[in-house]
Amino acid sequence: MRRFIYGACACALAIVLFSGSVQAQQADSPMRYVTVTTFDVPYGPDRAKVMSFLNEYILPSTQLHPAVRNFRLLTHVWGSNGMQVIMEAEYDNWADIQLDCGPTCDDYFVIHEAPEEGDDGYADYREKSDLFSKYYSSHTDEIYLTNMNRALVEGQRPNWVGPQTPTPGGGESDD
Numbered sequence: 001m002r003r004f005i006y007g008a009c010a011c012a013l014a015i016v017l018f019s020g021s022v023q024a025q026q027a028d029s030p031m032r033y034v035t036v037t038t039f040d041v042p043y044g045p046d047r048a049k050v051m052s053f054l055n056e057y058i059l060p061s062t063q064l065h066p067a068v069r070n071f072r073l074l075t076h077v078w079g080s081n082g083m084q085v086i087m088e089a090e091y092d093n094w095a096d097i098q099l100d101c102g103p104t105c106d107d108y109f110v111i112h113e114a115p116e117e118g119d120d121g122y123a124d125y126r127e128k129s130d131l132f133s134k135y136y137s138s139h140t141d142e143i144y145l146t147n148m149n150r151a152l153v154e155g156q157r158p159n160w161v162g163p164q165t166p167t168p169g170g171g172e173s174d175d
Helices: 002-027 045-058 094-098 103-111 122-136
Strands: 031-040 068-075 084-091 140-147
Touching (some): 031 122
16 A cells, blocks of 8 residues: 555646646746638629728738737738738737737727717728628638747748857857
């Protein structure tokens, strides 16, 4: 019985120590989460209206969000599905994906308030909103995890390509 208790205590201690180590590694982790939303908008008069609505009423809540590290709006220009629209946002951790944008977005939407029925521009807003809802209704959402040590970031030298420090032969070493 004594062996069992010692064994259980040793296992519990190992789990506690290991989980603390994992949490410390996660705090310094080079990993980031990337959300990807994809939907189709065919070329034609509807596309310009949907993109206009997207730019004015949908994207600011991501573009201004303090937890979003990088954001891109992509449109498919070559290949089999030229009508695809892709929104990509990058976050430090899973919890940041759930965060409210807060005062930054609130301030934007006070200035860029959607028109209400009876206001000038309401019919145009309603048309664009309905078209956006129509095409966005079949969207897909995905979340990816990326190791930033393998990323090429604008203005920064990548961490993973070749040697990193000068060597006597003119090249660089990993030191």
